[in-house]
């Protein structure tokens with residue numbers, strides 16, 4: 001694999017994101033298999049994790065649906081060939097106008113705000129709507145990605161169900177789904193199961209449901225031996241409970257999830273070239289041709305991406321701080337054991353499929369990287385590296 005990655009870096013340049021379709025397919029099948037005992041399962045891939053159209057098309061071949069959070073993600077999904085009915089739209093804090101625009105496309109709307117629900121239901125009582133509840137569960141790898149707790153801006157509080165029911169009654173609208181998403185990087189499946197009970201309790205208030213959506217938040221491993229959500233155990237336990245809920249409800253519903261990280265995190269790597277190795281009085285810095293403009297997760301979330309030296313995999317290990325070229329603190333990894341790094345070596349950051357390219361920016365007026373998808377063993381360029389024209393194309397120079 002090291003040679004293949006080096007060949008890609010040579011052919012398309014660096015820095016570059018590389019995704020392996022086989023890993024995405026394997027993860028998709030693993031999740032499907034874990035829930036094989038429910039009569040109807042729907043996986044809606046969370047587009048925000050990695051939104052390249054070729055990746056979306058790959059999900060279409062798997063018969064996945066899409067989870068979207070913006071009109072633009074919806075448009076990408078439609079461009080990738082998805083039927084609007086295979087897309088769910090779960091915005092937060094957007095305007096009623098955007099929700100109406102998405103609804104007009106035939107996409108499933110998910111609303112997480114009573115005021116918007118009332119306005120939408122009054123104007124469009126014939127459009128079925130899913131409700132995102134806030135189950136008031138503290139879950140997630142860190143505070144930025146814990147979104148189902150009492151202080152979170154997401155979801156309609158379970159303490160507001162009476163008000164919600166009044167809105168539904170008064171407008172005559174139909175609620176066809178109940179949804180929750182409690183956070184990302186949740187380790188403990190008991191948290192899922194606990195929150196699921198709250199979702200079932202809420203769902204019992206609505207008589208026209210077609211699906212219940214349990215969001216996502218599965219923790220993936222970042223290195224060998226790392227802890228991860230036990231998806232198989234969750235599948236077994238939640239399927240059993242879901243099937244018994246459907247029996248009590250009197251109808252087989254669809255069990256939906258919207259995973260991002262679980263499906264694409266491990267499928268991606270980020271390749272950067274070492275511009276220089278700088279020895280200071282305290283540290284050896286490996287300075288690479290990238291920065292948090294391309295991969296912000298270590299600076300934003302403190303995430304620890306494993307880093308391999310693919311140019312010198314058998315080199316003697318030494319300790320390095322791997323840093324970027326942005327003109328402020330820009331640290332990818334501190335004090336990491338990595339095979340000896342030399343100028344020009346290519347470093348490979350693992351778990352770079354989810355929330356990496358999709359969070360990239362042009363900060364410091366740098367180009368965003370290229371993307372490659374390895375599909376059927378072949379490397380395909382699925383996004384060109386940006387150019388100076390891309391940087392300036394929307395700027396308007398005024399005569400000064």
Ligand SMILES: Cc1ncc(COP(=O)(O)O)c(C=O)c1O
Nearest residue numbers: 046181184216217258259260261
């Ligand atoms: C509503 C919603 N669904 C799904 C996801 C995907 O979560 P993950 O990438 O942890 O699977 C997110 C992530 O932020 C989300 O906000």
